[in-house]
Amino acid sequence: MNLAYLDAGSGSLIVQALVGGVAGVAVAAKLYWRRLTGRFRRQPAPRAAEQSSGGQSAGSQSFGEQD
Amino acid sequence: MVAPYPAPATRTTAGTGLRVDPGSFRDPTNQVLHVDGQILRGLDPAAAENWRRLAGNDFFARLVAEGKVCGTEPVDPADVPADLVGRWSTVLRHERIPFVSYPYEWSFGMLRDTALLHLEILRAALPAGFTTKDGSAYNLQWRGAEPVFIDVGSFEPVRDGEPWAGYRQFCQTLLYPLLLQAHLGLDFQPWLRSRIDGLEAGQLRGLFGGTRRFRAGVLKHVHLHDTLQARYADTSSGSVRAQLKDAGFSRDLVLATVGSLDRLVRRLDRQPPASHWSGYRETCTYSADDRTAKERFVVEALAGASRPGRVLDLGANDGRYARIAARYAGHVLAVEGDPAVADQLYRQLRADGERRIQPLVMDLADPSPGGGWGSVERASFAARADADAVLALALVHHLAIGRNVPLPAVLDWLVGFLAGAGAAGRLVVEFVHRDDPMAVRLLANKSAGLFPDYRRAEFERLLEQRCVVQHRLELPSGTRTLYLGTPRG
Numbered sequence A: 001m002n003l004a005y006l007d008a009g010s011g012s013l014i015v016q017a018l019v020g021g022v023a024g025v026a027v028a029a030k031l032y033w034r035r036l037t038g039r040f041r042r043q044p045a046p047r048a049a050e051q052s053s054g055g056q057s058a059g060s061q062s063f064g065e066q067d
Numbered sequence B: 001m002v003a004p005y006p007a008p009a010t011r012t013t014a015g016t017g018l019r020v021d022p023g024s025f026r027d028p029t030n031q032v033l034h035v036d037g038q039i040l041r042g043l044d045p046a047a048a049e050n051w052r053r054l055a056g057n058d059f060f061a062r063l064v065a066e067g068k069v070c071g072t073e074p075v076d077p078a079d080v081p082a083d084l085v086g087r088w089s090t091v092l093r094h095e096r097i098p099f100v101s102y103p104y105e106w107s108f109g110m111l112r113d114t115a116l117l118h119l120e121i122l123r124a125a126l127p128a129g130f131t132t133k134d135g136s137a138y139n140l141q142w143r144g145a146e147p148v149f150i151d152v153g154s155f156e157p158v159r160d161g162e163p164w165a166g167y168r169q170f171c172q173t174l175l176y177p178l179l180l181q182a183h184l185g186l187d188f189q190p191w192l193r194s195r196i197d198g199l200e201a202g203q204l205r206g207l208f209g210g211t212r213r214f215r216a217g218v219l220k221h222v223h224l225h226d227t228l229q230a231r232y233a234d235t236s237s238g239s240v241r242a243q244l245k246d247a248g249f250s251r252d253l254v255l256a257t258v259g260s261l262d263r264l265v266r267r268l269d270r271q272p273p274a275s276h277w278s279g280y281r282e283t284c285t286y287s288a289d290d291r292t293a294k295e296r297f298v299v300e301a302l303a304g305a306s307r308p309g310r311v312l313d314l315g316a317n318d319g320r321y322a323r324i325a326a327r328y329a330g331h332v333l334a335v336e337g338d339p340a341v342a343d344q345l346y347r348q349l350r351a352d353g354e355r356r357i358q359p360l361v362m363d364l365a366d367p368s369p370g371g372g373w374g375s376v377e378r379a380s381f382a383a384r385a386d387a388d389a390v391l392a393l394a395l396v397h398h399l400a401i402g403r404n405v406p407l408p409a410v411l412d413w414l415v416g417f418l419a420g421a422g423a424a425g426r427l428v429v430e431f432v433h434r435d436d437p438m439a440v441r442l443l444a445n446k447s448a449g450l451f452p453d454y455r456r457a458e459f460e461r462l463l464e465q466r467c468v469v470q471h472r473l474e475l476p477s478g479t480r481t482l483y484l485g486t487p488r489g
Helices: A010-019 A022-042 A044-053 B045-055 B058-065 B108-128 B167-184 B189-194 B201-207 B210-214 B218-231 B237-246 B251-267 B288-302 B320-326 B339-351 B396-402 B407-416 B437-444 B456-466
Strands: B018-020 B030-035 B038-043 B072-074 B090-094 B130-132 B140-143 B146-149 B155-157 B310-314 B331-336 B357-361 B389-392 B426-432 B467-474 B480-487
Touching: A010 A022, A010 B167, A010 B218, A010 B237, A010 B251, A022 B237, A022 B251, B038 B045, B045 B090, B045 B155, B058 B108, B108 B130, B108 B140, B108 B146, B108 B167, B108 B251, B108 B339, B167 B189, B167 B201, B167 B218, B167 B251, B201 B218, B210 B218, B288 B320, B288 B389, B288 B426, B288 B467, B288 B480, B310 B320, B320 B331, B320 B357, B320 B389, B331 B339, B339 B357, B396 B407, B396 B426, B396 B437, B407 B426, B407 B456, B426 B456, B456 B467, B456 B480
Parallel strands: B310 B331, B310 B389, B331 B357, B389 B426
Antiparallel strands: B018 B030, B030 B038, B038 B090, B072 B090, B130 B155, B140 B146, B426 B480, B467 B480
16 A cells, blocks of 8 residues: 655656666666567557547557656 | 754644644654643554664664764653553654754755665664665754754665655755755855755756756755656656666665765865955954953853853854853754854864854844745744843844844744743844944945934833833944843833
């Protein structure tokens, strides 16, 4: 259970990886890589939905909105 | 947040001595309460479970034993005040902090040492499986010139794979004010006083353009931080936490971040221009005879029948009289308007391991107002600063001539600090005559005839209206007079 009462801030969480030295930069690189590949991987899903329903396109989404 | 002494006006449960601390509401899992002079903390079931784990941990016991975390003990369930039974799962009792002060009343060295202590506590907690929920400068207080972490409710078990939740708050209330002073030479106190949550990365970024961005810590903690905050403004911190964990963020990385912050803060220092007040005591008009007479007067005023609990030294300068006062009193607040002079005093007191003299930075013509929610989340200086004795040495002329405060108002204000002490209170006040070189210098900057009442006879008349003058002494130079007064009932 997450007991945080404070909004830690998404950017403030990510920047800590870059403050933490080489190992942190590796984590940040991995985070970005996963976000990037995640975007490509997720693309077929809306198309499938579009084809089956014939409805409107989900359109392109920003990283943030995917989450 | 440990509450002020004396207590500011706030919510009180009718018919009981229970008062909820007005500065303790942000974390709903626990709350600081004042009951019959005790500082208690109520914990909800989740916070109580954290406490049980924390209390059994060696790192916590060690930090308390070293005085780095305030003394804390559970209240026996049989002794929990009736008003709290059923409301809180567990109740803790905290050590009382002599005087609650705020970061905008601290000098650079004080803020820096609180930042280092916060990081030290985190470095001790992390290997033991704990972290702090937040990273606020308001988590810390002072025993004299020694910082102490007071927010025991902030400790919680660390969740592996997550960065420190308090990092942003640490930047806003500790790191950024230090960067402002160390790199730009700007006093941080007014910034913190006007913004309860501290400075934003975006605000600071504007001040660190050009080559200034390459100063220690600025590129990462300010520019990059601001960029990422803007870029991820619409992404929930929950999803970012999950992604960082997935990408391999580890507890070691949190420790590396904290270590990097520690190294950065240690590199920061203030490089003040020589303040015109520095060395004031040496360069002013005091002769050695004056100084000796003045010191003896202060000793005799404070070494009287009852030992003062707290002495307020207003305009403390290099702390000479605060140190004398500390021999005869439980606690001395050394209030100094010049941040550089206060910082110098703090560093000396800290080096001496002084635990009964607390320096404070404050312009006495503009003391701290109430702040935060309802203007009571942070209490005004007037609501906190009661005393058994007040030292106002070489001060009145600065307020009356330098700042145009009418003499009756200056005296009302000085006597007001002694309201709780009544006739046992002691006011030691120095009147600098019109012909004293310092008064002459101040008067020369104002129109002639602007202060016709600034005369010794008028000062004495006003003082005697408010106090019984027990003792008076004209210093050998003949241009300054000291008075010891006790307030009239």
